[in-house]
Amino acid sequence: MKNKTGTLMIQGTSSDAGKSLFVTALCRIFARKGIKTVPFKAWNMSLNSYITKNGKEIGIAQALQARAAFREASVDMQPILVKAMGDGQTQIVINGEVDKNINYQKNKKKYLEIYESTIKDSLKRLRKDNELIIIEGAGSPAEINRTTPDFANMFTAEIYNSPVLLISSIEKGGCLASLVGTLKLLSPVHKKLIKGLIINKFRGDYNLLKPAVKFLEDYTEKEVMSVLPYLKSLNLPEEDSASLNLNNYGENSKKLKIAVIRLPHMSNFSDFNSLKMETGLKLEYIKNNQELLNFDLIIIPGTKTTTKDLDFLKKSGLAAEIKKANKAGIMIIGICGGFQMLGRKLIDKYGTEGDIKKINGLGLLDINTVFLNKKTTHQVKVKINLTQQLENLMSRFNPQEFFLGYEIHMGQTEYLNGTEELFRIIKRSNIKVNLKDGAVNQAGNCFGSYLHGLFDNDNFRSALLNKLGNKQSMGEEQKSYNYQKEIENNLDRLADMVEKNIDINKLLKLSRGD
């Protein structure tokens, strides 16, 4: 029997054409019409990743798209993830796990085979269980200097002859040329797969654009399916550091000032999205050495290359500033790689993180970290360890309260001199466990954890911010907003805006090859 699952692919004329947000919108639009929809991106290059229920690592954009489709994120939605480590080095995650058996640089043929079969198998499984797959491409499909198949774009489209919509941003001009040029550079087979064009980020007088739309349709013989407006700040987690242009979120005179150290290979800065959306604070990314005494909280985020970035912290002088700030009583939090950096020693025998085999940490927490060849990736459920220090830190937790997050790390941390853990992990990838996570210092003003997504827990975030706020003796206890609800609202708003500007039934028919 013929498989009735529809597929629709969105490709762009460049990397900031707006593919990801458009796919997110389509996932929500179709899903709320009751169509069982999933996102798919074969190949993703990003340092922001998410861990699925089964402990598999995927790009964060597909996790958000899955959520838009009311689905649990799975590794099949994003089977190949490439994480850049600088200096041309990459870590390749296949089916959610680091594949270290193959040297990709040396064994090109083998790697092409693995890529091919991985992508085909994932897509096949998704097709079995769903009514509609919305596929996202990467960059431009017309990079004719590439020497390997364009896995993220036309290779994927060809598997089921998925209809492709080509999206281009008109914001900076040259939109027509990019669309025409892309079509011109595609092979006839690939060109035929393109079923429509989308002009994105339009603002201004539509009457001036009308002749261009007509021209495009006549000249390319492709229908312009939509002219989408400029979608303003939607407060959805961002994928690329390219979109991290603005270093400051929130207003200057807000009560709390939080500094996030912008490490060169900072990863999972989506962790701070929930803080960014708080109205009572200002979040600033710190790149260069500066005094940090004006902040109420300093966060060292995760990184793809912990030892290298720790070396950067020291050389830039920021390490000394962080220590100075902590001495002055300012709270320091380390997440994942940032947590490891807070300890005494970091040992990397296998060179997992770069060339540095051994480096001293900031020494703010009594822990050591050893990097292994194995990557730990789990969704976890934790309970807070209510130690004396923590009582001091945030007294409001109910001992029964649990938090959710996910771990992505290659280091294992040992506790020295009776250092207390921050959390007790009670579930890992849905299996009951009883393990330590994180650590807290004696004074209760420095702690770290492996947990990504920690601040997305409203009660944790709320308690932390209230504690910091009280320290400044300003105002009463305030309940934080509901992060999950806010994300849901934003997804609906996004879907509404897109739905208004496109013929959804036409897209549905197209996806089914009707």
Next chain:
Amino acid sequence: MADSVMIQGTASDAGKSILAAALCRVLAQDGYKTAPFKSQNMSLNSYITKEGQEIAIAQTVQAEAAKVEAEVNMSPILMKPIADDMSQIILKGRVFKNMKAADYFSQKEKLLKIIREALAELKMDYDLLVLEGGGNPAEVNLRDKDLVNMKAAEIADAPVILVADIDKGGVFASIVGTLDLLTEKERKRVKGIIVNKFRGDPAAFKSGVELIEKYSNKKVLGVMPYLEKLNLPSEDSLQQEIYSNQNYKVDIAVIAYPGMSNFTDFDYFKTAKDIQLRYVKKEMELGDPDLIILPGSKTTISDLEFLYESKLSGKIIEKAAQNTEIIGICGGYQMLGQKISDPDNLEGTRQNIKGLSLLKISTVLESQKITRQVKVESLNKLNFFKNSQKKVLSGYEIHQGKTILAADQKSLFKLKRQKLGKSEKTVCDGTVNERGNVWGTYIHDIFKNDCFRKSLINHLLTKKGLSLDSELEKSAAEIREDNYNYLASEFRKHIDLESLYKIIFDN
């Protein structure tokens, strides 16, 4: 007659302006008397030439790179947006009138004549012209409205170099698509391609260069790297909202109202040690700066309304009472006064608006626009500058308003308005409040004067009990020069100059 070359781009941020400036400096270094040119500019950042004519900042920067005096022919049409679909049109450095886009394009013949004349005059006076285009030359829906790309190239008979940005991907498509959408004649005019903003070693893009040449039939003159360290005035929009220098001690807040103009006035603070420069749009963002600047404005009355609506007005008044330093430049100076009237409805229907009343002045808007370079004298009214050795500062005026001081007020400066280097007329300018912490002036670019800027920073530091680092800082002019030379050396390193010269001279 001068030869010429034109830099066009595949999109508006391809890097045309910067590469035109780079080429201007290279040509100047090689001994050619070079002039920059852009037929039509849309910007709220303008400069006043020696003759007292208003032109775009981008061409001023390029002229500086070419080591020549900026003149009106380099930027003969300037559009200063004042509303969504309305601009003040400046023709040959003088206000023509406010126009809607459709009316503007109905004047095409008149505009073309101006462009032709400007180019003809430049060609007489210089060895070489470097023209800059706008946006993408292949916007087919706007073809009959083109004055800035192929139309200008045609008039100047300039060969065109197409610049494409590779940073975000899609570089092949944007080049091939642009060439494809040009007419045969236009396509012939494109003689070379530059790939811009390449991250990494440009040599790694060799196969890409070959493919571009194969598909476009045009020579790729080079691959320019992404230049992170450049610090030159940006014309169109604020690149960032905050510029923090390491361990800054002084926080400067510039109020960024919607019609803010000439914000390049404050570029000199971006590289100054000890300084954080912020552009502030909301009351909540103001915080507790050491200096608040109200910049120039194209729409003073509506921007003053914005100050009231956003409640920034109250905050500014509060800060003034707390002895924070407040400076108003041009439109910002007018806003600090007691009243602004617009009897001729130049800015809209509102005839009167109350000012922040921090200075005892009132302003009447008038249709006559003053555009003059000035020599600033009588500098002893500002406490922090009273004892300076420097007796004359330079700057320029651009305003359509006359400000009257209350009877008991003294003016701040004496301005000698210049025309062609000669003093034309001496007028009074600006005023300072009794306490000395609030003052305003019509002079743009006053902070370019190194001694003045340094004295101000020192004054702000002293107010906080700090002192100026004794370390000698580079002057504003030296920093600019370093940037032009750096640009030129990168251009020489990555662009096939021999072929470029051939394109220019064999045309």
